[in-house]
Amino acid sequence: MKAIWNDTVIAESDDTVVVEGNHYFPAESIKQEYFIPSDMTTRCGWKGMANYYSVTINGKTNKDCAWYYADPNDAAKKIKGRIAFWNGVEVIS
Numbered sequence: 001m002k003a004i005w006n007d008t009v010i011a012e013s014d015d016t017v018v019v020e021g022n023h024y025f026p027a028e029s030i031k032q033e034y035f036i037p038s039d040m041t042t043r044c045g046w047k048g049m050a051n052y053y054s055v056t057i058n059g060k061t062n063k064d065c066a067w068y069y070a071d072p073n074d075a076a077k078k079i080k081g082r083i084a085f086w087n088g089v090e091v092i093s
Contacts, residue, residue, distance in 0.1 A: 004090045022084040
């Protein structure tokens with residue numbers, strides 16, 4: 001699987017976990033140079049608190065387009081250490 005934004009691959013892995021239709025990539029599969037930690041957080045009733053990254057490529061920023069659960073609830077332990085995408089990031093096989 002590949003996550004692509006602004007014509008650039010920002011994550012690539014053969015080991016994603018699909019939850020609620022979203023591919024969660026291993027944290028080590030992201031291209032770290034494009035990711036900037038965000039102050040954004042949200043809460044999911046069964047997964048816990050999500051933290052976000054923004055992605056900047058060639059001077060363009062996609063704010064809060066990647067999220068992860070640093071300490072997911074027990075029901076979501078399989079996505080610990082993984083990152084998912086939205087907001088215009090294309091995930092393809």
